[in-house]
Amino acid sequence: MGISRACAGKWVKRWRLPGDAGLQDRPSSPHRSPNATPAWFIEQIESWRREHKWSAQRNHRRTCQYRVCDRPANCQPTPDPARRSGQGR
Numbered sequence: 001m002g003i004s005r006a007c008a009g010k011w012v013k014r015w016r017l018p019g020d021a022g023l024q025d026r027p028s029s030p031h032r033s034p035n036a037t038p039a040w041f042i043e044q045i046e047s048w049r050r051e052h053k054w055s056a057q058r059n060h061r062r063t064c065q066y067r068v069c070d071r072p073a074n075c076q077p078t079p080d081p082a083r084r085s086g087q088g089r
Contacts, residue, residue, distance in 0.1 A: 014022035041063070048054045048062065 011023070016022075045059050045063070048059055054062075
């Protein structure tokens with residue numbers, strides 16, 4: 001058949017339980033996502049991008065300020081590149 005025994009067993013099990021309907025494509029999205037970013041904050045990020053033309057890095061800094069960041073370990077303040085080099089803009 002060209003597939004592993006485990007894969008074949010999974011498909012046979014799907015076919016035996018609900019019949020032909022079990023062989024239909026299934027969505028790959030999760031049933032629930034408890035750590036998902038709140039919808040209100042996604043709208044806020046999209047408005048920042050549209051209104052202010054902010055980059056992803058700047059939006060990430062804002063998410064850290066609002067404590068909604070998905071990577072809190074990366075939320076250390078990063079200095080502005082102009083300040084780091086000692087030159088103003």
